Amino acid sequence: MLRRFQLIILSVLFLAVFVGNTFVFESPTLGALLLAVYLGLFGWELGGVVTQTEKAVLRWWIGVWVLLSLVLIAGTVAYYVALISPEVIYLIILLTPPVVLTLAKKQRTSLLKHGHNLWTERAHRIPGAVFLITSLIILLAVLLLSSLFDHQVTESVRSVWERLPSFVFPIFFLLALLLYALLFRGKERSLTLVLFGVLLFTTVSVAAITFPLGFGFDSFIHKATEEHLAQFGTITPKPFYYIGQYALVLFAHHGFLLPVTLVDTYLVPFLLALLLPSAWYFAAAHITNKKSVSMTTLAGIFLLPLSGFIVTTPQGLANLWTLLLILASVPYLLEKEHPRLLVLALSGIATLLIHPIAGLPAMLYLVLLFSDPSRANPRTPVLNKLVRLGLIAFSCVVLPLSFLANALIGGQSIGVDWASLNPLRWIEGLNVSVFFENRFNPLLDFVYLYGLNVALLGFLIAGLAWWSYRKELSHRFRVLLLMVLALAVNYLIMSTTLEFTFLINYERSNYAARLVPLMSFFLAPLMILGLSHLFLNLKSRPMILRVSVVVLLAACTASAFYMAYPRRDAYETNRGFNVSQADIDAVYLVESLADGKPYLALANQSVSAAAINQLGFRYFGDLFFYPIPTGGELYDVFLDMNESPTRETAEAALDLVPMHGGVIQLYFLVNNYWWQAPRIIETAKSTADDWRSVGEGGQVYIFEYDLEP
Template structure:
């Protein structure tokens, strides 16, 4: 659906990786060279070279198609190995779980896909001891590691512990304890030293461990929305209490798992990663902007929930089995209810703007592309810097790739803001949240050593009218696109102003 709705592209990261792939095709490499992400780039470039479609379409379709094909096939094989019937209905019921990870192509999404495949294939291996399944687990773990380490490290540890159990070593229990301990501390330590390297005065906030969930309300105070109509209230009843739903499904599955001799290692991995999540949440990632501070920790939480999938799968299979054996009326009622849940999951998997939530999931549009093209033409051979939101920056990446960098304060600064922190992005936020003053633009000009700057304002931005009117007071000129859907304000450094 994202391919249909977001014709140019969705999010920001896919544009970065698209630009990187274009650079690799052009130059044969991309700097800085990194072990990570090559797990995705190799596959996408392979598909581009052997399929009659453009790289843009490879990037759009890669993860959605892989997930839609591989996850059901692996699940059917696993259920068959466990001698569990009704696999088709079970897979349909799995769609009640949101799948927003797989609507766009990013290395993180591919690493998540690898990890989920590892977990599902391990069900097959534990039941059949098929060596091909064990080989697949180890290969996918390596692929996950060279794609994105946050998912790759747990994948490697899970593959190692599965391989150890296959060898039946005498000291396997000791090795298992070492792996489970590593699972808890390895990612927090890596993040700590990464943060310390980027910010020598990084600190740890132990209070945030306990504030992460607000434990009492999280476990004893479920949210029941009642402000809107029945449909929206139901959707957010599911959304706000999704953690409870997952836990309940997993607990039932944990009980049923005894009947099919399902190993407890999934539970141990989930618990270990949840502890790792709590430890990571105590870190202050000062090199990230405010709304991305919890992003790294949340990824560990998602991975922790992935290891509950075997138990959820068993529960849903039990529901499918019981449903099939009911009379027509009860069967239809149950299936209708799950159809509503699946529709709810679809709604929650995409950006939305309703009376309960505004995800601000604005996509890059045609006018954004027109705007960056106009700026490029207007500037000509002149060096310049642009203050704009991330979707305009995405448009610049789509059209011109990594065209300009400036060296300042011993770092390379991209000429458009990158929404992972940095001075340029903060200056843009100052323009839209404080006041669009020339002095703010001047800071950007002085930082990168140029005389020309542009400020791009989108109509959907909060307080658009106020920002527009104030920006006109100090800008040297401005250019309007559409019905003021995008406005570009141009500034020249005062000392060079004619």
């Protein structure tokens, strides 16, 4: 009774402060605190409902995850029914306390009581040595993050490592080394999970912190869409996907007054650091039944491809939701019943609403769990087997079929090379090999030795774990292997048979490549099993060997940190550049020169991303006024303009504008890092009506073509 009274009081206080901040104070800082209370309080209570038998450290993350999934689903439904307005978000927040109070009637432990127990119980007192190590970890994390803020990049670079000081890596290595020492101690688990979240956040937040103007290309499009939705509540035409991410961003923006750009920038890095360590430990605790060993398996997170989480995109968020779904399903794979499949289904639906490339495999995974032979009707064994085989076969082709269906609906062009539907061609396309090269740089050689072989290492650990424990494991674990097999077939079909002709040549393999991380995610439980076996055996080995392993793990973690971002070194040169201040200045200069008249601009992806970010969406029919997408006709004209910047080529761009009589201005923008930029610039000077440059030393040249007939 007292617990319920406390929850009611806390809920009323939360709602009172929420209403006051929304309509009176309008403080983003207070909004951030309210969001933390919202997730902490109601996520905790919901976690107790979903996983009644779990201890606190094992259940709170599921509550937060399910709560966010419900918010995401509610926001998406509102969008498709009408729009995502501030009033819709207010309603979601106001309904949360009574709904959670109703569901949590039988809860026995409150968040306040748990906090009191942590504070007063002697078992939770931190020894002096652990306190010292914790302080050093926090100090190193602060130094690392402050150095990132002190070295922010606003000019065009190929890699963030070109501008960051070299001492970042020793700091990160020491941070990982001290943290792994705590992991191998196996105690103070709640504290260690928080510290591991700090390590994970520093790993994936470098781009978010260091590039204040934005990073990548897709993120600019999504931010512009979110800004549009924040202002108007809807966008036309309504897309079939991505709305899940937009709903979460608008939830934080409308409900807690946080800026759209800030929320979008840190959404995936923050949620990864907040949820993944606890989710991984949750799965490991069920697999190993040994808490201390479960903590050491957290090092396995750095066997996963983390590069997809360094910037917020729907694909990255959906990948995170898929990974959390797999880890949350471990108790069921072990033939336990919490959390129930219906709860997992909610998060599976949420994943589908974020991005179908991750959402469809997530839903098929749940379908395979629901159709487990042990749950089937024993009176129809033949039918059960046929249904099971049909589901597996469908899983192997679902993504290629979805792309073909989307192309038919959206009018996109996708080619099909039927001759490639050949298993021999698929085997050739696997391209599985062990990387081992030498550039006579020991540190860099080690980084690439680990970084380019880490996927194979993860598959090897998972495979050995399956082989060693195949007789002891529940038959339900086979679903993980079925999903890996299905994704592999999808990958081979998409990489050899489908031709994404609406994309530029070097981007056509991107969709198939997105399936590779998903394969490793479905092997995560088996990786945990394999690592727990290794670390359990390590505990009985000599101290020198254990220390050596900790140092090696820290070195591998630092390697993963480096490999998570685009690079320019002796092994690899990234071909892309980030959006710079000069790109933004060029966009505004073009807008000023146009003086309100309609125009087309021919520019590279970075400048086009800056245009979307600063000016929003502007179309002539279906033609965007900058060359996006890169597989579109306008981008082809941009490439032609780079080959031969003539007035005839400029006129060819205007011919793409439907009824372009009112569009007579064209601007051709050339970045100084572009291939053969000096030749292009000098040639364009002789054909353009006028030209200018922006940025120190002429970083972006702007050529104006007045093509009035």
